[in-house]
Amino acid sequence: MTTIQKQAQSPIAHLTPEDIEQIGVELDAIRQSVLDSRGADDAAYIRKVIKVQRSLELGSRAVLLASIFPPAWVVGTAGLSVAKILENMEIGHNILHGQWDWMRDPKIHSTTWEWDMATPARAWQHSHNELHHTYTNVIGKDNDLGYGIMRVDEDQRWHPFFLAQPLWNFINACFFEYGIAAYDLELGRHLRVPKDKRSPQFKAEVRAVLKKIRAQATKDYLVHPALSIPTGSFLPTLAANFTANVVRNLWSHSVIMCGHFPEGVETFEKASIDGETHGEWYVRQMLGSANISGSKAMHMMTGNLSFQIEHHLFPDLNSNRYAEIAPQVQALFEKYGLTYTTGSLPKQVYSAWHKVVRLSLPNGWLATTTKKNLPSQVALLYKMSKGGPKVRRAAQARLDQVARRQDLAA
Amino acid sequence: MTGSSATSLRSRLTRLAESATTPLVPADFLDLFAPLRAGADLRGRIEQITAETPDAATIVIRPGADWAGHKPGQYLRIGIDVNGVRQWRAYSLTHGPRADGRISITVKAVPDGMVSNHLVHEAVPGTLVHLEQAAGEFVLNSDHDKLLFVTAGSGITPVIGMLRNLFPSTDTGVLKLDRSKDLDIVVVHVAPSEPDSIFLRDLQALDASGAIRLVARYDDVHGVLKVDDLTDLVADLADRRTLACGPAGLLDALGAHHEAAGLELVTEQFRTARVEPGEGGSISFANGTTVELDGATSILDGAEEAGVLMPSGCRMGICMGCVLPMTQGSVRDLRNGQITTAVPGETGPGATGAVKIQTCISAAAGACDLDH
Numbered sequence: 001m002t003t004i005q006k007q008a009q010s011p012i013a014h015l016t017p018e019d020i021e022q023i024g025v026e027l028d029a030i031r032q033s034v035l036d037s038r039g040a041d042d043a044a045y046i047r048k049v050i051k052v053q054r055s056l057e058l059g060s061r062a063v064l065l066a067s068i069f070p071p072a073w074v075v076g077t078a079g080l081s082v083a084k085i086l087e088n089m090e091i092g093h094n095i096l097h098g099q100w101d102w103m104r105d106p107k108i109h110s111t112t113w114e115w116d117m118a119t120p121a122r123a124w125q126h127s128h129n130e131l132h133h134t135y136t137n138v139i140g141k142d143n144d145l146g147y148g149i150m151r152v153d154e155d156q157r158w159h160p161f162f163l164a165q166p167l168w169n170f171i172n173a174c175f176f177e178y179g180i181a182a183y184d185l186e187l188g189r190h191l192r193v194p195k196d197k198r199s200p201q202f203k204a205e206v207r208a209v210l211k212k213i214r215a216q217a218t219k220d221y222l223v224h225p226a227l228s229i230p231t232g233s234f235l236p237t238l239a240a241n242f243t244a245n246v247v248r249n250l251w252s253h254s255v256i257m258c259g260h261f262p263e264g265v266e267t268f269e270k271a272s273i274d275g276e277t278h279g280e281w282y283v284r285q286m287l288g289s290a291n292i293s294g295s296k297a298m299h300m301m302t303g304n305l306s307f308q309i310e311h312h313l314f315p316d317l318n319s320n321r322y323a324e325i326a327p328q329v330q331a332l333f334e335k336y337g338l339t340y341t342t343g344s345l346p347k348q349v350y351s352a353w354h355k356v357v358r359l360s361l362p363n364g365w366l367a368t369t370t371k372k373n374l375p376s377q378v379a380l381l382y383k384m385s386k387g388g389p390k391v392r393r394a395a396q397a398r399l400d401q402v403a404r405r406q407d408l409a410a
Numbered sequence: 411m412t413g414s415s416a417t418s419l420r421s422r423l424t425r426l427a428e429s430a431t432t433p434l435v436p437a438d439f440l441d442l443f444a445p446l447r448a449g450a451d452l453r454g455r456i457e458q459i460t461a462e463t464p465d466a467a468t469i470v471i472r473p474g475a476d477w478a479g480h481k482p483g484q485y486l487r488i489g490i491d492v493n494g495v496r497q498w499r500a501y502s503l504t505h506g507p508r509a510d511g512r513i514s515i516t517v518k519a520v521p522d523g524m525v526s527n528h529l530v531h532e533a534v535p536g537t538l539v540h541l542e543q544a545a546g547e548f549v550l551n552s553d554h555d556k557l558l559f560v561t562a563g564s565g566i567t568p569v570i571g572m573l574r575n576l577f578p579s580t581d582t583g584v585l586k587l588d589r590s591k592d593l594d595i596v597v598v599h600v601a602p603s604e605p606d607s608i609f610l611r612d613l614q615a616l617d618a619s620g621a622i623r624l625v626a627r628y629d630d631v632h633g634v635l636k637v638d639d640l641t642d643l644v645a646d647l648a649d650r651r652t653l654a655c656g657p658a659g660l661l662d663a664l665g666a667h668h669e670a671a672g673l674e675l676v677t678e679q680f681r682t683a684r685v686e687p688g689e690g691g692s693i694s695f696a697n698g699t700t701v702e703l704d705g706a707t708s709i710l711d712g713a714e715e716a717g718v719l720m721p722s723g724c725r726m727g728i729c730m731g732c733v734l735p736m737t738q739g740s741v742r743d744l745r746n747g748q749i750t751t752a753v754p755g756e757t758g759p760g761a762t763g764a765v766k767i768q769t770c771i772s773a774a775a776g777a778c779d780l781d782h
Contacts, residue, residue, distance in 0.1 A: 032746055043494030054434075054442055098730035101766065104496040104758065107438075110730045111766060114433035129729035215432045223430045281726070315728045 002155050003139060004287065005269040012283060014337055023286075023336060024279030030328050031314050034321045043103050045320045049090055049300075050108070057083035065228050067236035077240040081247040082301075087116050088252055089303025090319060096121055097129060099318040118213050119181035123205060127184045133315050137260060137288035140270045143183065144260065151359045153267055158362045158392070160385040165360040166353070173253035174246050181209050220245065251301070254349050255292070259308040262290045262351035264341040285312040286333065291326075291342035298345065299323060309340065362396055364403035445538055448475035454488075456537045457512065459529075466518040466564070466608040467530045468504055473513055473541060480544030482506040482575035483568045485678070486515060489540030489759060492528045496540070498756050498763070499525045502568035502655075502678075503544060506575025518564035518608055525756075540759070548678040550576075554651045555592050558644055560664060562600040562635075562656030568678060569597065569655060570609045577621040584619035595622040596644050600656070603630040635660075637667040648673065655679070687740035687749045687775035694779045703774045708744060710769040720769060720782070727771035735764035739778025744771050752778075 004010055015023075060079030067073040092115030094100070100108050114121050127143070135141035139153065150169065151162045172179045182188075190202050220241035228237040266287040273284070292298070292306035299306045307322035310329055317325075333340040343351065358366045362384055369377045384395045427436040437450060445453050454477075458470040471488075480486070480503050489498045501515035508514075519530040548568055550557075559569045576590040601607035607626065617624035625643050627635050637660075641647055648671070654664050655678040668675040689705030695718060703712040710732050713720050723731020727745060735758075740751040750772070754763040764781060 028745070035746070035748070039493035039495075040491070041494075043491060051442060054439055058439055058442075096730075097728075098733070098768075101730070101733075103491070103494055104765065105491075106759070109766070111733055116433060125729065125731065126723070130723040130731050133728050134724040134726065212433075215429070218429055219432050223426070227430070316730075 002153060002267075003269045003272075004266045005272050006155065011266065011287065011339060015283070019336060020279040020283055021277065022279070023332065024277070024282050026332055027282050027313055027329075030325050030332075031317060034314075034317050034325060038102070038318065038321070042318050042320060043100075043105075046091075046095075046100050046103075046108060046318070049086065053083055053086040053091060057087070061224060064224065064233070064237045064240050066231045066233060067228060067240050068231055068233040073236050073240055077243050077247075080240065080244040081251075084116060084244050084248040085251050085301055086303075088248060089255070089305065090300055091115075091303075092117065092121075093303050093305070094319045096125055098316050101316075116216065117180070118177040118209065118216060119184045120208050120212050123184040123208065124180065127186075129315070133312065135273070136285055136312060137266065138268045138270055138273055138284075141273070143186075144256075149188075150356065152261075152355075154359070154363050156359075158384075158396070162360050163385065166357050169353075169356050173250050176249035176253040177245070178213070181213070185209060254345075255302045255305050257352040258292050258345070258348040259289055259305055261355055262341065262343065262348045263355060264339060265290050282313060283338075285309070286338060288312065289341070290348065291340070292345050292348050293342050294345055296323075306345075309342075362392075362399055364396075364399040368399060368402045368406060446472065446474040450474055450476070452476055452541045452543065454513070454539050454541045456533060456535050456539060458535055459533060461530075462516060462608045463518075463606060465530060465606075466516060468514050468516045469529060469533070470512050470514045471539065471541075472511070477511075477513070477541070478543050479507055480513070481549045482572040483549040484544040484546040484571075485548070485568065486513065486544050487542040487755065487759075488515070490525065490528065490533070490537070492524050496758075497525045498540075498759060500755060502546075502548075502571055504567055504571050504574070506571060516564070516567045516570070516608065520564075542759070546678065548653065548655065548676060556594045556646070556650045557596070558647065558650040558652045559595065559597045560600075560640070560652060560654040560656070560660075561597065562660050563602075564608065565654075565656035565660075565678075566599055566609050566613075567655075569653070570612060573597075573616060573622065574612070577616055577619070584616060584621050586619075586621065590621070596625065596650070597622050598625045598627065598635075598640065598643060600627045600635050600660070601629070603628050637663045640667070652676070653678075687742065687751065689775065691739070691774035691776040691778060693774055694777070696781050705742065705773050705775065706744075707773060708770050709741065709767075709772050709774060709778075709780070712774075713769070718782075722770060725770045727768055730768065732768055732770045733766045734769055735781040736767045737764045737779045737781050740775040741767055741772035741778060742775040744773050749775055 004012065012020075056079055060076045060083055063072050063079065064076035067076055092113065095108055095113045096110055096115070098110035101110050106112055110125070117124070132142055132144045136144075139155075149172075150165050151158065185202070185205055190198055221238055224241060225234045225238040228234055268284055268288070273280075276284070286309060289308040289312040291309050292302060294306060304319035304322045305311055307319075307326055310317075310322040310326055311319070313329065314322075314325075330340045361381070365377065365381060380395055380399075384392050387395075424436075430436075431439060440447065441450060444450070446455060452474050454471040454473040456469055457472050460468045460470075462468055482505075483502070485500045485502045487498055487500045489496055491497070501517055504514045504516045517526050517529045519527045546568075550572055561569050573595075576593065578585045597613060599607065599613060601610075604610065604626075607628070610626070613622070613624050613626070616622045627643075629635075644650070651674050652664070652668060653676045654661055658679055661677045661679050665675060665677065690703055690707075693701045693703060693709055693713065695701075695713075699716075699718060701713050701716040701718065703709065707715075710720055710722055710725065714722075721732050721734070723729035725732075736750075736752045738752050738754055740749055742749055750765060750767055751757070752763050752765040757763040757765045769780075
């Protein structure tokens with residue numbers, strides 16, 4: 001995969017500028033149809049989800065007060081994991097997008113909501129709503145692509161450092177909320193600046209994150225375990241809360257990887273968005289996202305980010321309506337000869353991880369490796385990892401040649 | 411235990427509870443089970459809705475534990491979700507304080523009145539509503555014996571509240587209490603026609619018992635009331651203290667009349683005058699800056715152009731980074747032309763009516779005030 005602008009056969013080459021603007025008009029009409037019909041039922045939906053989530057969290061934590069008993073531990077941990085997933089995905093993420101601002105309920109509003117997450121809501125809104133949703137999949141602008149630590153495209157030059165990226169990605173998945181917090185702070189960029197030259201704004205943001213992390217960790221790893229002391233359940237409750245956080249992190253990381261990382265999702269050149277029109281922005285969102293197919297419960301647990309395409313087209317539409325407009329959006333893709341990328345959760349997770357592994361290796365390495373040539377391929381990889389840039393270039397040229405020949409033979 | 415150590419124990423327990431629920435607060439969980447408990451945001455539950463006329467109903471509400479009570483004639487601000495959107499309106503409390511602790515409002519559905527129509531025709535018992543404590547200076551002072559009430563349409567509601575408190579109506583007729591025996595009250599009540607007149611039976615019963623003198627004027631029978639006619643309808647007008655409640659037109663005319671005659675007048679108006687949304691307008695900021703904008707420029711762009719420091723983000727309506735509270739006025743969504751209007755006291759809690767708007771996709775549709 002390479003950016004859409006560099007591909008030999010661009011998937012949007014057949015669209016005229018008029019087509020692209022017409023796509024914008026038709027998508028605006030879909031958006032308007034939801035605005036015109038939203039009302040009491042939608043409001044009742046989000047209030048119900050919040051009520052169910054809070055009841056589930058309360059119930060699970062109550063059960064965990066006796067978590068020394070294994071069945072209580074299992075039930076409580078499972079319930080708390082689901083509650084934390086709902087809180088982050090269907091509730092927090094979507095409220096912070098302003099999807100429910102229209103209700104004018106000060107308790108359910110993008111400017112007042114705070115969530116059970118290491119990163120403070122306001123910081124996340126900046127990096128997610130403003131940067132990621134505006135510059136979706138633009139290399140160099142959308143840091144969600146690999147979070148600045150991964151090789152996400154064949155066009156990025158390979159370096160031995162990237163061999164470890166499947167491991168980084170897994171560790172990032174387990175502690176995703178802290179990864180997000182570091183990412184929202186642009187920690188990497190700021191840490192390169194000498195300590196005394198860091199901006200006061202950055203320092204204030206770090207303090208806010210640390211305060212948030214302290215509060216969340218105190219709740220999960222001190223207060224609730226301490227409340228379980230009467231049954232001798234301090235450690236089991238601590239373990240349960242830790243497990244629920246990791247489960248939530250792994251789940252949300254998987255869902256988010258499926259949104260922009262599986263095969264078929266396009267990336268874009270930085271220069272291509274200069275003077276981008278409304279229609280062109282829509283087309284970039286259409287091709288830069290992928291859906292997950294599945295049951296109603298699965299959609300709910302992903303916070304309806306399984307409708308990633310619809311969410312990226314209309315990030316401020318309330319999530320409970322994405323399912324209803326998805327067939328209209330898909331029909332629009334077909335009408336204009338575009339690919340609506342979708343697949344089951346296992347398929348998309350596999351596809352995304354496969355890409356992580358493939359890109360951790362030099363271009364063409366995975367494709368040209370068979371059982372038979374494995375020893376020589378490993379030797380080549382070893383040489384590339386140990387050698388300097390010159391050795392890497394030469395080896396890469398050979399890999400490219402083999403890959404080309406293989407393509408021709410196929 | 412001393413008072414201060416009790417307080418500090420209490421605040422420590424509160425902090426402990428908060429540390430167990432963060433980033434939520436314990437109240438968020440308590441609200442699931444006991445939204446009307448002491449210490450909660452003031453709310454109420456609708457218990458009963460009784461039709462008074464085809465387009466008016468009395469709504470009985472059980473207020474939360476922190477309801478501080480009210481005086482007859484005072485009004486109440488109520489927040490209710492209509493089509494999923496929170497709206498705030500003020501309604502007079504119909505009764506004086508009741509033994510069962512319930513409160514009631516009587517609402518007349520006005521044409522295009524989103525909230526009044528919802529309350530009269532759609533609301534159901536069991537609905538949770540948001541309340542503010544009773545307020546309003548439109549109450550009786552005990553130093554006046556001779557009173558004139560001038561009411562029009564639903565403007566009768568605060569007056570009914572006062573009269574019911576003065577002359578409780580029982581199965582055996584209207585009670586005359588000691589505290590009310592010296593009162594001499596005339597009620598001039600105006601309505602479009604007799605069937606449209608809410609509380610007419612109550613007024614007639616009070617009139618029949620001699621508690622008040624009722625002068626009912628129906629537009630379809632007597633023609634529209636002119637304030638100069640009052641001198642004919644109420645001979646001793648000059649001796650009376652006038653309390654009036656009704657639409658702006660009537661109150662303005664009455665104000666001019668009484669001022670010219672040197673008479674005392676207390677008024678209460680419910681519906682604020684509305685401005686029709688237009689194209690463009692001046693945006694006023696909290697610090698006093700005013701910016702003139704046309705109807706095609708976003709408030710964000712226009713204000714920045716004029717040198718106002720504005721919060722901003724994606725500049726295309728998706729990130730909510732530019733949201734600011736509009737306390738008054740109308741804006742038009744540049745994407746689809748949708749109008750959003752802020753009316754003090756109606757579109758938000760408190761007196762401001764603030765509605766949060768996205769300045770990057772909103773253009774002025776008339777004069778607006780931004781709290782920024």
